[in-house]
Amino acid sequence: MSATPASPLSPSSPPSLTAVVTTLRAAGCVFAEDEARLLVSAAGTPDELIAMVGRRAAGQPLEHVVGWAEFHGLRIAVDTGVFVPRRRTEFLVRQATALIHQTPAGRPAVVVDLCCGSGALGAALLATAHDPVELYASDIDPAAVACARRNIAAGGTVLEGDLFEPLPDVLRSRIDILLANVPYVPTGEVPLLPSEAREHEPLMALDGGADGLDVLRRVSARASDWLAPGGHLLFETSERQAPGAVATVRGAGLAARVVTSEEWDATVVVAQLRGAGLGPLALTPDPRGRR
Numbered sequence: 001m002s003a004t005p006a007s008p009l010s011p012s013s014p015p016s017l018t019a020v021v022t023t024l025r026a027a028g029c030v031f032a033e034d035e036a037r038l039l040v041s042a043a044g045t046p047d048e049l050i051a052m053v054g055r056r057a058a059g060q061p062l063e064h065v066v067g068w069a070e071f072h073g074l075r076i077a078v079d080t081g082v083f084v085p086r087r088r089t090e091f092l093v094r095q096a097t098a099l100i101h102q103t104p105a106g107r108p109a110v111v112v113d114l115c116c117g118s119g120a121l122g123a124a125l126l127a128t129a130h131d132p133v134e135l136y137a138s139d140i141d142p143a144a145v146a147c148a149r150r151n152i153a154a155g156g157t158v159l160e161g162d163l164f165e166p167l168p169d170v171l172r173s174r175i176d177i178l179l180a181n182v183p184y185v186p187t188g189e190v191p192l193l194p195s196e197a198r199e200h201e202p203l204m205a206l207d208g209g210a211d212g213l214d215v216l217r218r219v220s221a222r223a224s225d226w227l228a229p230g231g232h233l234l235f236e237t238s239e240r241q242a243p244g245a246v247a248t249v250r251g252a253g254l255a256a257r258v259v260t261s262e263e264w265d266a267t268v269v270v271a272q273l274r275g276a277g278l279g280p281l282a283l284t285p286d287p288r289g290r291r
Contacts, residue, residue, distance in 0.1 A: 014046040020053055027057035035062055042066045061196045072124035077150045082143050083205035084197075085120035089181060091266035092236050093124045095259060096177050099232050099270075100129050103176050108132035110228070111177040114163050114219060115139060117205060119148030121179050126155040138166050141202055163215075164222055175226045178233045182215040184208040184241060212241055213248055220252035224273055233271040245269050 017036055024032035035056065043049035056065045063069040063084045069076045071085045072093055078084055096111070103109035109131060113122045116137035126133060135156030139145050140163075148158045159166035185206050190198065197206060208214055216235065223233050233254060237245045246256045246269060254271040 015049055015053065020049070023053055023057055027059075029056065038062070038066060059195055059199065061200055064200060069118070069120070071120045072128065074120075074123055074127055076118050076120045076123060077147050078118050079143055079147050081200070081202060082141070082147050083117040083201050085118055088264045088266040089121065089236055090124070091261045091264040092179070092181065092234060092268050093121055093128070095268050095270055096121075096125060096179055096232075096234050097128055099177060099234075100125070100131050100133065102230075103131065108134040109176045110134045110171065110174050111136070112167065112171065112175050112179065112226070113137040114178065114180040115182050115205070115215070116148050116158070117141075117144045117181070119144075119151040119158060121181060122148070122156055123151045126152065136167060136171065138163070141204065144202075144205075163218060164226060167226070172226055174228050176228050176231050178219075178223060178227060178231065180216070180219045180233060180235045182208065182219060182235060184212040184216065184237050184245075186210060186212040211244065212238075213244055216245060216248055220249045220254070220271075223249075223271070224253050227273040229273060231273050233269075233273075235269055237267055237269055239267045242267050242269065 017040055020036040020039060021032050024035055029035055039049060039052050039056065043052055052065050056062060061084050063078045064080045067077060067079070069078045069084050071087070072090045076085055100109045111122070111125060111133050116122060116139045119137055122135050122137045126135060135152065136159065137148050137152060137156060138159040138161055139148065140161060142160060145158055145160045152158055183204065183206050185193065185208055187207050187210055190207050193206065227233065233249065239260065242258050246258060249256045249269065249271040254273055256269055256271040258267060258269055260267045
C-alpha cells in the first residue's frame with residue numbers, strides 16, 4: 001500500500017462539516033454527507049480528521065479509515081488491509097442463527113467459522129443466538145486473526161491457519177454449524193471489482209480461482225469429516241454460481257438447498273450431512289432475510 005496522501009483540507013483551521021462533505025464529494029464518494037458525519041465523530045482532533053479525510057479521499061475504504069464496520073447491529077473492528085464484512089452477509093448469519101436451535105438439548109451448539117476474516121460472523125452469532133454456542137474461528141491471514149480475537153474476545157477461540165488445519169481434532173464429527181464465507185470471485189473478474197476492494201483488501205479473501213469455487217471445493221471435500229450427523233455447512237455465493245456450488249457440495253456427499261433474499265441481494269447455500277430434512281434445490285427467498 002502506498003503512503004497516506006496529504007489531505008486536501010487546510011490545516012490552518014479546524015475543518016467544517018461542509019468542507020469535509022465538499023472534499024469527499026469531489027473525490028467521488030456517493031454518500032459524502034453520511035461519511036462526513038461519521039468521520040467528524042470518529043476523529044479525536046482536527047489533525048486526525050484531516051488525515052482521515054485524506055485517506056478516504058484517496059480511496060481507502062471508510063471502514064479502514066474509521067477502524068470499524070457496522071455489521072448485524074455491531075461495531076466490528078477492521079484494521080487496514082483486512083477484508084471488510086459485507087452487509088449482505090448478515091443474511092448468512094440469519095440462516096445460521098435459525099439452525100442453532102436444532103442442536104440436541106443439553107449441550108451448546110458447536111459452531112466453526114472458516115475464513116473468518118475480522119470475526120464478524122462469529123461475533124454476530126454470539127450476540128444474537130438465544131442458545132449457548134461453542135465457537136471456533138480460523139483464518140490464514142494474521143491481520144484478520146488479530147481483528148477476530150478482538151471482536152470475539154472471550155466468547156470463542158480464534159485460530160490461525162489454513163481452513164480446517166488449525167482446528168483441534170476433538171472437533172471432528174462434532175460441528176453443528178460450519179460457516180465458510182470463502183472467497184468466490186472468479187480470478188478473471190477480480191480486476192472488475194471496485195478499487196476499494198481490489199486495492200485495499202487481501203487478494204486471498206477475494207479470489208476464488210478460475211470459476212470462483214476453488215476454496216469451496218477444498219472445504220466441501222473435508223466437511224463430512226468434521227460435521228456432526230445432521231450438521232450444516234453454510235456459505236455465501238452469487239446467484240450465477242449457485243448451481244455449480246450446489247453440485248460441488250452434493251458431490252462431497254452433502255444435501256443442499258439455496259436460499260435467497262432480494263432485500264439483501266444475497267444468495268446462501270445451506271448444505272447438510274446425510275441430507276436430513278432437506279428437500280430438492282429451491283431458489284426461493286427466505287422471509288427471515290427481511291427486517
